[in-house]
Structure formats: structure tokens, C-alpha cells
Amino acid sequence: MRILLIFTVSILATSLALWPWWQNSMQHSGREALLSLEAFIERNAQQLKPFIQGKQTDCSGPVVTSLRRAVFSFPYVKEIGLYNEQFRVYCASNDGPVSIRLSPMLRTRLLTADNHQTLSLTRAKISDTRALFFYVYDPLSGRGANVLLQPESLNQLVGEALDDVGAGFQLEVIGRPVRTHGLPEGAALVSQYRFESQRYPLVLTLYQTLGCQFSFIVNYLWVGLLLGSFLSLLYVYRRHQLLRCNSLAQSLLQAISNGELYVCYQPIINVRTGQAEGFEALLRWQHPEQGDISPTIFIPLAEQLNLMVPLTEIVLDDVIRLLHRYRTSFGTRYISINISRHHILQHDLAAMMRQRCYDHPGLNHRLLLELTEEYAFSEAEMLQAINQFERLHECGLRLAVDDFGTGYAGLDFLRRYSFDVLKIDRTFVAGLGAEAALQPLLEAMIQLAHQLDMSIIAEGIELPHQAQMLHQMGINCMQGFLFTEPVRAGQLKPWFNDTLGADVLTDQVLSDMSKYAMSSDKQGISGTGC
Ligand code: C2E
Ligand code: MG
Ligand code: MG
Secondary structure: OHHHHHHHHHHHHHHHHHHHHHHHHHHHHHHHHHHHHHHHHHHHHHHHHHHHHOOOOOOOHHHHHHHHHHHHHOOOEEEEEEEOOOOEEEEEOOOEEEEEEOOHHHHHHHHHOOOOEEEEEEEOOOOOOEEEEEEEEEOOOOEEEEEEEOHHHHHHHHHHHOOOOOOEEEEEEOOEEEEEEOOOOOOOEEEEEEEEOOOOOEEEEEEEEHHHHHHHHHHOHHHHHHHHHHHHHHHHHHHHHHHHHHHHHHHHHHHHHHOOEEEEEEEEEEOOOOEEEEEEEEEEEEEOOOEEEOHHHHHHHHHHOOOHHHHHHHHHHHHHHHHHHOOOOOOOOEEEEEEOHHHHHHOOHHHHHHHHHHHOOOHHHHEEEEEOOOOOOOHHHHHHHHHHHHHHHHOOOEEEEEEEOOOOOOHHHHHHOOOOEEEEOOHHHHOOOOOOOHHHHHHHHHHHHHHOOOEEEEOOOOOHHHHHHHHHHOOOEEOOOOOOOOEEHHHHHHHHOOOOHHHHOOHHHHHHHHHHOOOOOOOOOOOOOO
16 A cells, blocks of 8 residues: 555656656747747748849749749748749749739738748638748849748648657747647646747747646656655565564563573683683573574664663673672672663663662672773763763772774773773784784783773684784783683683683693783782783
8 A cells, every 4th residue: 555655656756856847848849849940941941042033034934844843842832933023923833924913011021021031821712721821032133932831831840849748739820820739629728838930920839738747647657657666665675674673672572571681601811820800791692583693683772672771680680690609719700791872871870780789789899891882972971971980980880991992982982081991892803913003003002001090801812823912912811712702601610710721721722821921910800910
């Protein structure tokens, strides 16, 4: 139904949009048609010049023959006559010598016209048919010629010129209509255009009827259909996307109540000790049909649906359970949780965290909140965020800038607030060893972090040489698939073993680490040297 509406609207809109263009092209065609008529008459006048400028003033056999030849060679010409200084036709191509006086009115018109040419439309007395005459006069010789034209010839010329616009028209010679074309009796007129010749007593009137308008719409239907098809496709695509989004949104709501969301933890390793300093809590969605759905898809969706608060609650509940489960071996380790920008700006995160810390004493010392500046904060948003940061700090929570160096997670964020930890994004790690510019960039970041009294964690370590190079640069805390992918809470046990190094890290990594081990005095996030 909507698609039908789109098609109808497209066709109407196209017609409306093209209508002024058609009107213009109609006016243009009208002018062109009149010009082509004038050019036709002018050509006839040129061909007659030898007869009226020559010395011959009689109607001898050769004169009549040459007149007949001219009749044959001029299109639409039926007869040619020659008239003398007294404006009396003395010789005609059909009848030979004749004596017909031109009317005084015609004489005046010929003498007063700039080009000494004119037209007349009369009704022949004998045949009762209309006769269209073209007259040319030569003021030097005082003589002239007249040409009997088929009245239809002019209409035919105009019709050819107006073929494209398909409008009805009427041609008038000295105010008398030659014949009206394409204008049915009683047809409803939409508009009409009048074109008057400056050279001949000719007027061309174009008529636009409702029928014209309809045939115009039919002619340009394809443009409307094309537009309609394009818009329909766009509509179907958008609708499909919306439905998909809605069904995903619906699924996410169900996922929360069905417990399909769970938390994984990725250890953050201090490569100096081989111990896990902390763990990043990462939310997972195991969809019953679609399998694992990445947080990069469902977190933005949850933000749109205003579901970030329940999601953060799920993470916090799981973290609290984990802390309880490993309370004896947890030591000074911490858990970092990701906080969405939406949660800070649309909700009172600080109030929520204060309540949690009140309910679970000591929780504040175990948490690190990771914040990413995915989009530039407006000044008002930045002030609101800073207010939240201050209140979170007051609760004893520590704050980290996540994905530093990507998107907007950059210097402006650091300039505006004192964070505790800088998490260098994995894009800076991936190219280490291959891209020469990365090392100085990383060194600048490290220096900046030291100057701002921030600890550093490097993310996305996948290869031993990346760990080695970062370690050489002074970064001790690292997180990445080289050590382990994010795992379920139950699989974290080995990471709480204080002598775990050899159990968990591969021999290769450990030997590489020991090669580059540095004795650093820097204080870590939880005092162990990050
Ligand atoms: P993030 O906070 O930067 O998390 C690190 C991401 O890097 C995780 O992806 C992790 O699995 C991945 N990763 C860790 N080591 C490596 C590695 O060596 N190589 C590569 N290629 N990737 C590595 P994940 O779990 O898909 O999370 C993506 C993002 O989704 C997170 O980026 C975070 O911004 C967001 N996110 C995840 N869980 C939560 C959550 O509970 N709350 C909020 N607000 N955001 C979350
Ligand atoms: Mg993170
Ligand atoms: Mg990150």
C-alpha cells in the first residue's frame, strides 16, 4: 500500500517538477515554429527575385515556362504571378497573360512593410476554398510577384516544428485563422501562448489542453516510475533495516531477562612479575540462534535503547560475585569495567556506584572505570562528565582513559581531567616493528602519562615482539591474546596463583620477558608497577 503511495507521489512530483520545464520548452518550440515559417517565406521571396528584378516585363512563352518551372521546384507553391508598377498581375504560371488588379489595401501593405512582403488569406470565389497568397514587391523596379500557397503548407510546417511538445495550435494570417490544429471542440484549455511575427502578418497561438497535460504525464511516466522504483527500494531497504534493528532491540530486551548476557574477564599482565595485575570485565551476548553477538554491535544498540544502566548492573553483579568467589586469593588485584558515555551523560553513574560501594564495602578499591571519548563532548557534556568523574573519584574509584589515541579519546580528554590510567589502544600496538612512526608516538604517550602521573596499560598484545618492544619502552602492564583471550570467571583461577607465571604464560613469552625485564620503580595501578 505504501509502495503504491510512493509510486503515485513520485509520478505526481515528477509531473509537477517537469511541468515548468515543459512550459518553457513549449514557448521555445512556439518561437522556433514561427521562425521556421518566416524562413520558409523568406526562401520563397529569394527565389522570386530574378522574376521581379529582371528586365523582362512581358508574359511571353519563355517567361511563363520559367514561372511553371519555379512552381514545380518550390515546395507547397501552386501558382506564381507577376505584377507591374500599377500593381496589376499581368502574367500567371497557369494562365499565361492575365490582368488582375491587386487590392489597394494590399498595395498599401506592400509599400509600408519594412521588407515589402506580405501575406493574404482570401476565399476563392469560384472554388469556395481558401487561398493563401504571399506577395513580394521590389521598390527599385516597382514590380513584384505573388505566390499562391497551399494554406495547409504553413500548418504542416508549424506542426513539424511542434511535434515534440504535442500542443494544439492555430495560425492566423491578418487576423484570419488558417485552421486550428489539435484543439478539439470544447476542449478544456489549461493555458495558451501567442507568438506574433515581426516580419509578416502572422500569429501563432499554442494551446495546452487537459489532454496535453495528460499526454505529457504519460510521456514522462518513465521518469516518475524510475524515481518511484528508486524510492520504493530505499523504503524497503530502510524498513528492512528498521525491522532488523527492532528485532535485535527486542532480542536484547529478552536477552537481559533471559540471562543471555554474561561477563568474560581478560587478565591485565604485569610482564615484570608475570602476574595478573587486574582483569577487564567484558560483556558477552550469547544469542540462542545467532550465536555470539559482539559488544561493538549490542553496546551502541543498548545506548540507543537506553539500556546501558541494566547492562552495567549485570557487569557489576558479576564482578561482585567474582570478588566474593576469589576473596581469599584476589589480593591487591583490580577489575576494570567499561563505562559507556551514554551512562555518564544520561544517567547518574556516580550515584549508582556510590550505592554499590556502600552496599559492598571495599568495592571502590577493587574497581577501575574505563571511559572512552567515542565522540567529541560538547562543552556542556564535558562539564557534566567532569562532575561525574569528580564524584566517582570522591567514592575512591579510579578512572582510566580507554582506547587512547583513537577517535576522540585523545589529548582534550586528558587536558580536562586528571585520570589515573591511560590505556593505549591496540592500533598502536599492531604495527609495532613494522611502522617506524609508531615507536616515537608511543614514547610520547608514555612520557605524557608519566608527566600526568598516570599508569599505562597497553591493549591488544598479540605477538611476543610487541610485548618486548613495549616492555623496552617502559610499559609493564599489558593485555592481549598473547597472554589470553577474555575467559569466563571460572577459568580465572590460575591467574590468582601467586606463583602462576610459569603455569599461565608460555615458555616463549616468559623467556622473552625475562630477556627484556627491567627494574622499574614506577608505581602500578595497585602498587605493583604498571
Ligand atoms: P575495549 O574496552 O577496548 O575492550 C578491549 C577489546 O579488545 C575487547 O573486545 C577484547 O576482547 C579485545 N582484545 C583484547 N585483546 C586483544 C588482542 O590481542 N587482539 C585483538 N584484536 N583484540 C583484543 P570486545 O570484548 O569485543 O569489546 C569491544 C568493546 O566493547 C570494548 O572495547 C568496550 O568498548 C565495549 N564493551 C565491552 N564490554 C562492555 C561493557 O560491559 N560495557 C561497555 N560500556 N562497553 C563494553
Ligand atoms: Mg576497555
Ligand atoms: Mg580499549
